Amino acid sequence: MLNRRHFIGTGIVAGTLLTAPSVWGQAKPKVVVIGGGAGGATAARYLAKDSGGAIEVTLVEANPIYTTCFFSNLYLGGFRDFESLQHNYDKLAGGGVTVINDTATGVDAAARTVTLAAGQVLPYDRLVLSPGIDFRDGSVPGWSLEQHAEIMPHAYKAGPQTQLLKKMVEEMPEGSVFAMIAPPNPYRCPPGPYERISMVAHVLKQKNPTAKILVADPKDKFSKQALFEEGWQKHYPGMVEWIGSEFGGGNVEVRPEAMEVVIDGEVTKVACCNVIPGQMAGKIAAIAGVTDDKGWAPVDPFSMKSKADPNIWVLGDASAQGDMPKSGFSANSQAKVAAMMIRGELTGSKTFPARYSNTCWSLLDTDDGVKIGASYEPTEEKIASVESFVSQTGEDAALRKATYEESLGWYAGITADMFG
C-alpha cells in the first residue's frame, strides 16, 4: 500500500534521489570532497556557500598549501615566482568547509565512508572525487616514478618537481640538449607540454642560446600546433625539434643513469630530460571502484555523477565525460554543475540544465599569448563540444599582449573562485 507521503517520496526517488540522505531525518547531510584542486576546491566552496550551512562539507587534501599546475609553466619560464602559484585553504575553512590535510586511502561505497591515511573514518551522503591524475608506470620504457623522477622529472604535478625541472634547465651546460618525452592522449592540459617547450626555449635563449630542444611525441598532432610552431620559428629559430609519431617519436626509451634518450633507435645524450608519462585517474577513483578499463571514471554528462555509483561524483582530470579537455578550467566548470546537482539531491534546492565551458591560454614568449576555447552541452552519450575557437596565426602584437594579460586576469579569477 502506498500512502501519500510514500508516493511523494518515490516520485522524488525516480526524479533525482537514490539514497535517502539524512536531510529527511535530523542530521545535516554530509558531503566529503577528496582533492583540493580546481574541481574539489570549487565544489567544496560552492556547496558550502550556496547551501548556506545546510550541508556539512569536508575537504580532504594532502597539501596544506596547494600549488596550481596551471601557470606552473610560466614559473619555469621566469614569468612568475613559485609563491604566486601557491594557495592556502584558510578562506575555504572560514567559509564553512572543514579542511582535513590528509590522504584518502579507502572508500567503502556500501557503508558510505572514506578512510584517511591517519585512520580517521568520514561518513558521507555524497562523495566528490577530484583527485587529478596519476601516472601509468611502464608507459615510458626505462623510466619509473619511484626510481627516476629525481633524475628525469615529470613536473606534471606542480610542486617540488616543477622546481627541480627549473633548476635543471638553468644548470644545463652550454650547447647541450633538453629533451621532452611528450605524453599520449588523453592527458592533463592538452597544450601544456608545448607551452612548456616555449618557456624552456625562452630561458635557454637568454642563458644558453646554443642549446637545443628535442621533443619526442607519440602523437602526430597537438592542440594549437600551428600557433606553437609559428611561435617557435619566430622567437626561437632553429632551437626546437619536434619528432611526431610519423617520424618515430613514439618509439622511445630513456636511460636515466646515462642521461640518454633513444628515439627511434637513435641515441642522444641529454643534459635535462622531462618525462611526461601516460596518465590515468588519481588512484582513489580506482579504489572507490568508479573507473573503467582505461583508468578513467565515466560520469553522467548531465550531472558529473559517477556511472558506477549514484552517491559518488567525479570531477576534472579523473573523469571520463566526453569532449572536455582535462584542464583546470574544465574542472572548475564541472564542479559548479556538480555542486548544484548535489545540493538538489540533498536539500531539494532547484537544479538547472548543466552548462560547461573551457578556455586554455598558452604563453609563447614575452607578451605573446594565445588561446583556445569551447562550449559544451550534455548529450545522452557524452558532454559534447558544440562551439569552439582558436587564436589565429599572424595576429598582431597588441592582440597577443591583450590575450596574455587576459590569462593573468583569468588566473586571478579562477583561484579566487576556487579558494575564496
Add this chain to the structure above:
Amino acid sequence: MNCRLALVALCLVLGPVPGTAEQIGDAEQGATIFASQCKACHQIGEGAKNRVGPQLNRIFGRRAGSVPEFNYSKSMERMGSDGLTWTLTTLDAYIANPKALVSGTRMNYRGLPDPAERAALLAFLREWSDRPQDIPESEPTALKTDPDLSPEILAIKGDPDYGEYLASECQTCHQADGSDQGIPSITGWPAEDFVVAMHAYKQKLRPHPVMQMMAGRLNEEEIAALAAYFATLE
C-alpha cells in the same frame, strides 16, 4: 514539505535530462551511406590512403585541397587558397551538391539531397576527425541548443536562483570583488549597459571570441537575469 513539492513540480517542468545538445546525425546510418555512396573512391579509418579521392581522416577543420600527395582539381586548390575549410556547414553544402561550392571539382558525384542522410554521413565522418578532448579547438561534435528556443530554459525565466547559477560561469574569469586586471570588472555595472554589451557580443559585433561564445548561448531572459545579478553585486 514546501521544498519537496517544489522539487516534484520542478521535475515535472524540466523532465529528468533538460538541456540536451542534438547529435549531428545517426553515425551508424552514416556508415552504411558511406559504404554505398563514398567508399568506391574514398577511404576513411585506420590506415586510410588516397585513392580516386583523398583519404577522409581528419577532414573536419582541414583546409580544402590540402591532403599531401593528392592531385586536386585547380578549382579545389583555388577554393582552398581562398580559405575554404571543411566544417559541418561547408561539408554539408558540398555533399548536397559538390558543384555549388567547387565548380570544377573532379568529384563526380551528384549529391545527397536528403538532409537527414547528409547529417548521418557527417556524424560518421566526424568520428574520424580530431577528438575535442585532445584538440579542444577541433570542430564540434554536436549541435548547439538555440537558447532563444529551448523550452527548458524559457520555462525558468525570472528565477533569481537561476541568475546566480548562470553568474557562476562568469565568475571563473570576472572576479566578484570587482578586480579588473586583464579582464574587465562587471560587478556593479548598470544593467542597461550590461544588456547592450551582451547583445553586441551575441551578434558578434564585439570581437572577443570567448565572450561571443558565452553570450551566444544566452537568451534575452538569461542576459537580463545576469544584468540584474551583477548590477546589485557590491
